[in-house]
Amino acid sequence: MILRRSSRVLAILLLCASAAGQAAPDEAAFQRSIGLRRAWQDLTRDVAWPAHWTPDGRHFSYRKTVAGGFAFETVDAETLAKSAAFDTARLAATLGEARHEAVDALHLPFAEFDYADGGKAITFGLGETRWRCGIVVYRCEAIVDNSRPRGFGVVRDLSVPADNAPTVSPDRTWTAFVQGDNLVVRKAGDAAVVPLSVDGTAGDFYDPETLRWSPDSRHIMIYRVRPGYQRRVLRVESSPRDQVQPKLRSQLYPKPGDAIDQERPVLFDVATRRQTVIDDALFPNPYQLSAPRWRKDGRSVAFDYVRRGFGRVRIVAVDAESGVAHAAVTEDAKTFVFADLRYQHEVGGRGDEIIWASERDGWNHLYLVDGRTGKVKRRITSGNWVVRDVIAVDDVKREIVFSASGMNAGEDPYFRHVYRIGFDGRRLTALTPAKADHDVRFSPDGSLYVDTYSRVDLPTVSELHRSSDGALVATITKGDDGALRAAGFRPPEVFVAKGRDGRTDIWGVVVRPRDYDPRKRYPVIENIYAGPHDSFVPKQYWPFGYHSGGDKVIGMQAQADLGFIVVQIDGTGTANRSKAFQDVAWKNLADSGFPDRIAWHRALAATDPSYDISRVGIYGASAGGQSTLNALLFHGDFYKVGVAYAGCYDNRMDKISWNEQWLGWPVDASYAAASGVDHAARLTGKLLMIVGEQDSNVDPASTMQVADALIRAGKDFDLLVVPGGEHSVGRSTGPIDYVARRQFGFFVRNLAGEPVPDANAVR
Structure with a gap:
């Protein structure tokens, strides 16, 4: 049901309104909320995930919910006969043996997979690692990536050797590799090495991982690299499980403004040994160049260019004979070109025509571009x-x-x-x-x-x-959630209201307590994630976490059951609407769509007397943690209580890739404008910050710098540092129950004004 402002609804609710209070949640209520996901997660049947086809197109497979967990099912596309996709018990045993841990056959740790080896194996991701498991001969192994790691894609980790396995030419006549920082080739059956370059050095080397042969085996394009700054983030693992003394962890972690690898394409004619350094007039100051890709006829090679600051992207095509480059497609923006939204397709693999996605008219659309002009x-x-x-x-x-x-x-x-x-x-x-x-x-x-x-x-x-x-x-x-509904689940209500401009629709969802009484008044908690790279209010069914970036509906329900109305909203500055809608975030991350969010809250409160707009709290993780802190810093007249997880509170401290996309380059005043450190003295209300000691996504020092600034400003706050915890602490890994209880209790005590059961009491 979609709710809009309605005088009829308002009248009905006003008749029912009263000043009735809430009973303080006891220990049993806390345990029910903390255990809600476990109690409900196996109550649906036949809720299916997207299908994956076998390579021959004769079958497709998917995961679906069954009694006690999940099953993977395969369908014959012709006969429609169904069968098990593989033996889940054998796969669980094999995967558990390979990972040295117990794996439950009804809760395999992946939802989707791809077929490999002609359908004899599947591949899937677990954390940062991809795995391959045979489903004819059951054997699982991690897929080893021998390539040199890059810090957020822009700085090579020089402590790790590059993958320099010889690359064989398409006609099998030559192999090419890098020797002593220079490109060399060797003819098949010949021991002699033929140098193609002599100008490579340790500080200006040819990268073998960028080497690409032309289809006719006549040319090679490779990038010559001047390394960027090797910034290392150091973290102390205070409480390792395998020893008494702490450990020191190091991570290559480029930050905004850092010097990054400078790549220059170089073209070689193998027969004549002619070397052509491509003129960089069309790709100055690159943030990133894609790997070279040769056209099918071998007459040209192309690569993608993203200018630092994200104001321009381009396909650069290079003639194989002359080495002359031209711009096949150029995309400019007054704000930013959304890198993740880029799409291109070279028709016929020739480059004469290119299908290109562009927001040049204010909406993301497809264009057919002449690749020559x-x-x-x-x-x-x-x-x-x-x-x-x-x-x-x-x-x-x-x-x-x-x-x-x-x-x-x-x-x-x-x-x-x-x-x-x-x-x-x-x-x-x-x-x-x-x-x-x-x-x-x-x-x-x-x-x-x-x-x-x-x-x-x-x-x-x-x-x-x-x-x-x-x-x-x-x-x-066809999914069946009858048992889940019988257990008390109610889908979120969809609510739409106008944003700050009075015209734009802002969409959100509302989750109420299972014992909701419209005659009572409920404090409100907003679950926020306002990253400009996506939208986050759930649109799909799976209430336990099907959509990335936002909290699960069940997590919102667990908090609502303690006496709150919990909401989630997509304000301006997020993606998947118009370019203007997203552009609100450009050099303006402190905004987080708050004027739209507050207008949405007020609109809902105008229709619902149970919605206590005088008591609004907020919580979020990562960029949502930053938004949570900023809600208390910049909108403390509206938001009273916040729980911020793993926040990138100062964008100068965070990863280069995400922050330069939205705040640009060079680092300017817009970075400081959104800083929770610089504005810490503005804190009002109650704040709890939670951070994992081993956060590899956002430098955990960002949280400690906010703490330092708050202390210097004489502000009261709460801080929970989870030893060994990663970026997802309290959400998908780590001591979930403990941090959930701390979050829930913080809102009950400081927003609802109710006492919290003593977790240290002897029972």
Whole structure:
């Protein structure tokens, strides 16, 4: 149900309103809330994840909920017969043996996988590592990446050798590698090494991991690298489990403004040994160059260029014979080009035509670009809606399949739907009619697709469709949450209100206590994540955490049950709407969409007398931790209590990649403007900061610098440092129950004004 401001609702609720108070939560209430996820997580049936096709396109597989946990199921795309995707018990035993830990067959630690080895194995990610497990011969092993690590993609870790395995030319005539910082080749069957360069040094070396042969084996492009600053973040592991004394940890961690690796493309003609350093006029001051990619005919090679500061991106194409470069596509922005939103496809692999995603008209759309001139040949999509992802391109039929949101009037503008369109912008065809958020996976030949869709109030439905006309072939699964609802679960309410400008719709969700009484008054807690790189209010069903970035609905319910209304909102400055909507965050991270959020709160309070807008708290992690602190620093008249996890409280202390994307380069006053350290003296209200001692995502010193500034300003606050804890402490790993109790108790005591059960009492 979508709630909007309504005089009728207001009248009804006013009749029911009273000053009735809340009973203070006792120890049993705390334990119920802390254990809610465990109590409810196995109560749904046939809630399915997106499908993955076998390489031959004859079958597809997915995870779904079953009694006691999860199962992986495979469907024959022709007969529709279902069977187990693999033996989960054997895989659990094999994976557990490889990881030296117990693995539960009904709770395998991954939700999606890809097929490998012709369907004889699967691969999946666990943390930072990818794994391969055989499902014919059951054996699991970590996939070893021999490449040299790079700090956030821009500074090579020189303490680790590069992968210098000889690279064989396509015609098998030559091998190429780096010897003594220079590029050399060796003819097949010959022991003699032929140097192609002699100017490489330890401070200006040829990187073997960037070496790329042309398809005709005549040329090589490779990058010559001047190393950037090797900044190291040091962390003390105070309480290791395997020894008494602490350990010192070191991490390569470039920060905003640091000198980064400078890469210069160099082209070699193998037969003549001619060396051509590519003129960098088209790619000055690069933040990042992609690896070279040769066109199919070998006549040119291209790479992507992101200018430092993110104001320009470009495809640079280089003629293989002359070494002359030209701009195949250029994208400029007055604010930033959203790096994660970039998409390109070279039609036919030749580079004459390029499908390119651009926000140049204020919305992310697709264009057909002449790769020789860089000029737009024609627009493919247009309108006040956004292309979210390109799923497939058929160069022969000259058709594109893509997902988009915001196209359907009267619908949640974040719902993704899938469409097909011609390169000429004609024949736009909708493939997913259901009013929901859709995740579509096509068979390898594109003839079929599995559409998995849901809403926060609609368990997933998974359907097999024919691509040619979108016709339904069969319903594969239909989620059932009857037992979950019987246990007391209620989906979040969707609420929409106008933002700071009085025109823009701001969307959020509301979670109420299971014993909600509209006659009572409830303090409010906002779950915030306002990173500009995505939107975070859940749109899909899975209430235990299907969407990255935001807290789980069940986590919100657990807090609501202690006597709160808990909400989550996407304000301006977040993604997946217009360019102007997201641009609010540019050089303005302290904003976090707060004027929109506060307007949303006030609109809901105007319709709901139980919504106590005089008592609003807030919590969040990472960028959400920064926003939580800033709520108390810059909007202390509205937000009274905050719990901030692992915050990047000063963007000069955080990773280079995320912060230069939104605040630009060079480091300027906008970094200080959002700093919780510089503005710590403005703190009002109650603050609890929680940080993992071993946070490898955000330098934990950022939290301690806020603490130092608060102490110097004479401010009271609470601080919890979790020994050994990582960035996700209290959310997906670590002592979850302990930090959850500390968060819940902090809100009960300081926002609800109620006593908290004594955890140290003898029982």
